[in-house]
Amino acid sequence: MKRGLVVGEVWATRMAPGLESRPLKLVVEYPGSGAAFELKELGLAPLVVAVDTLDARRGQEVLVAYGSGARNVLRPGPDNRHELCDAAVAMLVEDSVAKVLKQGPEREPGQALAQFPANSPGSHGQAGSSLAKRGA
Amino acid sequence: MFLGKVIGTVWSTVKWPQVQGLKLLLVRPYHLADLAAKSGDADGDPALGFACDVAGEKACAAEAVVCADLLDAGVGDDVIVAFGHAARVAVAAASGQSAAKPPTKPIDAAVVAIVDSIAVARPST
Numbered sequence: 001m002k003r004g005l006v007v008g009e010v011w012a013t014r015m016a017p018g019l020e021s022r023p024l025k026l027v028v029e030y031p032g033s034g035a036a037f038e039l040k041e042l043g044l045a046p047l048v049v050a051v052d053t054l055d056a057r058r059g060q061e062v063l064v065a066y067g068s069g070a071r072n073v074l075r076p077g078p079d080n081r082h083e084l085c086d087a088a089v090a091m092l093v094e095d096s097v098a099k100v101l102k103q104g105p106e107r108e109p110g111q112a113l114a115q116f117p118a119n120s121p122g123s124h125g126q127a128g129s130s131l132a133k134r135g136a
Numbered sequence: 137m138f139l140g141k142v143i144g145t146v147w148s149t150v151k152w153p154q155v156q157g158l159k160l161l162l163v164r165p166y167h168l169a170d171l172a173a174k175s176g177d178a179d180g181d182p183a184l185g186f187a188c189d190v191a192g193e194k195a196c197a198a199e200a201v202v203c204a205d206l207l208d209a210g211v212g213d214d215v216i217v218a219f220g221h222a223a224r225v226a227v228a229a230a231s232g233q234s235a236a237k238p239p240t241k242p243i244d245a246a247v248v249a250i251v252d253s254i255a256v257a258r259p260s261t
Contacts, residue, residue, distance in 0.1 A: 007168060007256055007257060008171070008254060008256035008257060010139060011254075012249035012250055012252050013250075013252055014249065014250040015207075015248060015249040016206050016218075016226040016230060016246070016248040017226075018225065018226065019248050019249060024137075026139065026254070026256060028168050042168060043167060043168045043169030044167050045167070045168065046138070046165075046167075047138060047139060047166055047167055047168055047171075048137065049138055049139050050137070058257045068221075081221070081225075083222075084218065084222050084225050084226050084229070084248060086218050086219050087137050
């Protein structure tokens with residue numbers, strides 16, 4: 001699984017059978033170790049479309065499972081080989097957990113944090129506030 | 137899965153019989169910086185920059201992925217592409233193969249949705 005940030009949603013009407021009615025979220029993977037990075041790096045980081053069964057909001061930090069892990073998110077068990085899914089939101093990262101994860105050597109106390117605009121649609125007040133930014 | 141733009145078509149005559157009749161598209165993945173530009177913010181976010189400005193146009197073209205097309209997408213369409221087993225499952229389902237049988241087509245990327253709209257909120261400082 002990889003850590004990422006939900007940055008948006010995608011809607012489509014023409015879909016392959018098996019993908020209909022799945023909520024699809026745009027998740028940007030944290031670059032490198034994810035401990036600390038510049039905002040510019042986020043703009044060039046891999047952008048993943050993940051099936052979301054946990055109702056993650058924009059700005060929410062999540063763990064994305066890939067491959068068979070993603071199929072197990074949608075349908076746990078051995079009978080999921082026909083599921084059309086290669087990436088799924090497996091967990092929502094709690095803010096407290098995120099803070100622990102981000103206490104890397106590059107993180108400095110009191111450094112500025114990147115945030116989603118408070119009035120952006122779908123954003124949750126503090127969501128994304130724990131996004132670390134180096135050198136701010 | 138990733139979000140990308142169809143930038144071209146690929147033809148091949150010498151290929152495995154299992155992939156006969158499959159249309160192949162060239163899809164370039166989007167980055168968050170690309171979507172910032174796409175959302176109408178022509179100047180973009182200086183903190184984010186644009187993917188091709190930073191990485192170079194050639195680097196962006198080199199990222200393009202050849203995908204099997206199930207939905208008759210065309211050049212310029214925004215699409216969602218599935219990788220690996222999910223791509224084979226999609227192609228098998230589209231060709232009417234029973235879900236009980238394992239997919240057999242030798243592909244690893246397929247267009248599984250044509251995007252109608254995208255909503256993106258960019259992180260900012």
